[in-house]
Amino acid sequence: MRFFVAICLSLEVAIAAARLENRQTLANIPDFVTKYAPLVYLDENEIYLPSDIQAQLTNTYPALNFTQLPKADVPSPLDLSDLEQLNIQGNCGEDFDACPIYLTSKINAATYPPWLNGVLPDPVTGETVGATSCAIILNDHGNGIVDVYYMYFYAFNLGDNIYGQLLGNHVGDWEHSMVRFQNELPISVWLSQHEYGQAFTYDALSKQGVRPIIYSALGGHPNYAVPGIHSREVAIILVNDTTSAGPLWDPTLSAYFYSYTPFSDENENGTFVGSEGTTPVGWLNFEGRWGDEQYPDSDPRQVNYLNASIAWEWETGPTGPLDKDLNRTDVCPSASGTPCVTLTVLPASSGSSVPVTITRTTSTQSSVPTGTGGGSSRSSSAGSTGTSTGAAATHTGAAVSLNINIGLGLWGAVVALVIL
Ligand SMILES: *[C@@H]1O[C@H](CO)[C@@H](O)[C@H](O)[C@H]1NC(C)=O
Ligand SMILES: *[C@@H]1O[C@H](CO)[C@@H](O)[C@H](O)[C@H]1NC(C)=O
Ligand SMILES: *[C@@H]1O[C@H](CO)[C@@H](O)[C@H](O)[C@H]1NC(C)=O
Ligand SMILES: *[C@@H]1O[C@H](CO)[C@@H](O)[C@H](O)[C@H]1NC(C)=O
Ligand SMILES: *[C@@H]1O[C@H](CO)[C@@H](O)[C@H](O)[C@H]1NC(C)=O
Numbered sequence: 001m002r003f004f005v006a007i008c009l010s011l012e013v014a015i016a017a018a019r020l021e022n023r024q025t026l027a028n029i030p031d032f033v034t035k036y037a038p039l040v041y042l043d044e045n046e047i048y049l050p051s052d053i054q055a056q057l058t059n060t061y062p063a064l065n066f067t068q069l070p071k072a073d074v075p076s077p078l079d080l081s082d083l084e085q086l087n088i089q090g091n092c093g094e095d096f097d098a099c100p101i102y103l104t105s106k107i108n109a110a111t112y113p114p115w116l117n118g119v120l121p122d123p124v125t126g127e128t129v130g131a132t133s134c135a136i137i138l139n140d141h142g143n144g145i146v147d148v149y150y151m152y153f154y155a156f157n158l159g160d161n162i163y164g165q166l167l168g169n170h171v172g173d174w175e176h177s178m179v180r181f182q183n184e185l186p187i188s189v190w191l192s193q194h195e196y197g198q199a200f201t202y203d204a205l206s207k208q209g210v211r212p213i214i215y216s217a218l219g220g221h222p223n224y225a226v227p228g229i230h231s232r233e234v235a236i237i238l239v240n241d242t243t244s245a246g247p248l249w250d251p252t253l254s255a256y257f258y259s260y261t262p263f264s265d266e267n268e269n270g271t272f273v274g275s276e277g278t279t280p281v282g283w284l285n286f287e288g289r290w291g292d293e294q295y296p297d298s299d300p301r302q303v304n305y306l307n308a309s310i311a312w313e314w315e316t317g318p319t320g321p322l323d324k325d326l327n328r329t330d331v332c333p334s335a336s337g338t339p340c341v342t343l344t345v346l347p348a349s350s351g352s353s354v355p356v357t358i359t360r361t362t363s364t365q366s367s368v369p370t371g372t373g374g375g376s377s378r379s380s381s382a383g384s385t386g387t388s389t390g391a392a393a394t395h396t397g398a399a400v401s402l403n404i405n406i407g408l409g410l411w412g413a414v415v416a417l418v419i420l
Contacts, residue, residue, distance in 0.1 A: 026259050026275045033136060033148050034252045036186045036202075038177045039126065039211050040152065041227070043218035044246030048173075051118035051155035052131035053256075053283070054080050056172060056290055059115045059155075060103035062086050066293060068104070080280035084287075092287040096319050101288030103317065109156075109171050109292055110301040110314070116156035116171070126250030134251035135284070137258045137272070139326055144183040147328070150251055151176045151321045156291075158219035159313065160239045167234065167305055168220070171291025172317035175221045176324055177214060180331050186212075188331040188342050192324075193222035193241075194232070199331045199342045200225055206346070215243035226349040235311050258284065262327040269322055284322055291317020 042049065057078050062069045073089050075082040086092075092099035107113040119131040135151040152175045159168030178190040179202070186202040189212055205212040205225055215224045222241055224230055230241040257275035272284045294316040295302040303313035325333035332340035 026257065026273055029136075029138075029257050029275055030146075030184065032146075032181055032184045032186070033138065033257070036179060036181075036210055036212070037136070037148075037150060037250075037252045038179070038189065038214045039208055040223070040249040040251060041213065041215045041243070041245045042121070042247045042249055043216065043242055044244045045242075046216070046218055046246055047117055048154055048156045048158050048219065048221075049118035049120055049247075050128050050131065050133035050249055050251070051115075051153055052128075052133060053135065053153050054132065054280075055115065056103060056153075056155060057083065059107075059113075060105055060171070060291075062089070062288070063102045063104040063293065064090060064100050066104075069101075080283040083283040084285035085282070087285070087287050090288055096287050096323050099287040099289075099319075100293075101286075102293040103172065103288065103290055104292045105171050108301075109169075118155050121247050121249040123247070125253060126248045127253035128249065128251075129254070132254050132256060134255035135258065135321055136252065136255050137260050137284075137321060137326065139260045139262070144181075146181045146184075147178055147326075147331075148181065149176055149178045149321065149324065149326065150255075151324070152216070152221070152223075152251060154221050157221065157318075159315075160220070160234055162234070162237055162239060162305070165303065165305065166313050167303075167311045168315050169313055170315045170317050172289065173221055174290065174318050174320060174324075175216070175223060176321070177212075177223055178328075178331065179212075189214075190331045190333075191223035191225060193217075193224065193230075194220070196338065197223070197332070198225065199340060200346075201342055201344050204344050204346055215245070216249075217241035217243045225343075226346050228349045235305065235308070256280070260326050270326065284320065286320055287322070288319075289317040290320060293317075 057080065062074055062078070069086070069089055075085050078086075086101045087099065090099045090101040092101065105113065105116075107115075109116070119128040119133065121128050133153050135149075135153070137149040137151065139147045139149070141147065154173040154175070155171070157168070157170045157173035159166040159170075176190075176192045179186050180188045180190075188199055188201050189205060190199050191197050191214060202212065205214070207213060215227050216222075217224060217230065218241070220241065222230075224241065224243045227243045227245055230243065231238045232241065233239070256279050258272045258279070258281070260270050260272055262270040269285055272281050274281050292314070294312060295314045297304045297312075299314075301314055305311040305313075328334050330340035331342060332338070
């Protein structure tokens, strides 16, 4: 309905409406949002660092079916306050996977242009100086429960190196942590990792002062609670995410802050309000992808691993924060159907990421009181934005869907992919 109305508006009216929305601001950002915000250790060998969100627009053009959208159809300048206007060009409805707009690198991404590298945090303050690389989104569920999403942006995701073959490169990379607060105190923390992630009690995590310490893994930037090697399966091969205490990033120092209010109708997106009149809002409603579309197998840049159509060197860029299950019931996103387990003890600091101690969390403490059922419909890639919108997405989700260690064997996954 809302979408229908949106496409009936002229571009000018829609842009004016977006600007008007910008003038509304949050009364304040509660202190606990920054006080308990996770600090992120990047890997010591990381070269694909956090990146300015607006710079992604500057360094790309919007494409549909591998063809640049006509300039006349694109707001000029295209910036974070009007990016959502592209939804109209893509005829994007409620299904993210059906939104065919791709922010495509102006310079061939396979030449690894320098803009993909992002910005090294200041060694003293941890700030990505001159680069707003994080969006912090509050969802106040009422009854003292507030979820704060720390959305981390990187311009590029370097794929896994499988014995010399890179698999899963993509332009654009959204990852996140989410801290659930009760009466202004942190209770639990979600860490996005590839298509899903891990939840911990706040107490379990390492801290600097009262701020949890998390580790962003080399290349793909999934978030882990400890440094070391974290193995997972990709196409029956064990691949290893590496985390270490490299550069320390304080995402709160260069971030946009928002509140998010879900609509009552589960099929529609919600309302974002920025912390300041100048905070751009429209981009949060963009339903397209933050990087190039997966190159076809016929493209010389592409490698279809073992010709099996389960993993490619170049995959599709991710959807944005709106697709992260922003109104989730548990601290875990509700998307995967996997039970939400909150770990109370850190895993060993190297070796496998298989949980050491597991506590099934069913207490009302870590669940939204009124929450019954699935939360938002915007939940398809609620884990990380690593590659795509998850197993049910286009074929680009194939490589990561194989890592879901839930008894879905390789061939089951292959069959599922064929069906998809
Ligand atoms: C995409 O473009 C190709 C040729 O460039 C064309 O054959 C194909 O029909 C187009 N697909 C869509 C969905 O427009
Ligand atoms: C909300 O979602 C619709 C699609 O469901 C999209 O077209 C629209 O741009 C989004 N944002 C707003 C403010 O309606
Ligand atoms: C990941 O680590 C395991 C165990 O050390 C090793 O057997 C495997 O070869 C590594 N995988 C890759 C892709 O290097
Ligand atoms: C993969 O398939 C293509 C055509 O389908 C073929 O030309 C190529 O030799 C195959 N490569 C391998 C490694 O099997
Ligand atoms: C959002 O979550 C609340 C529980 O906190 C629930 O009552 C509401 O129906 C949800 N809204 C949507 C749009 O899913």
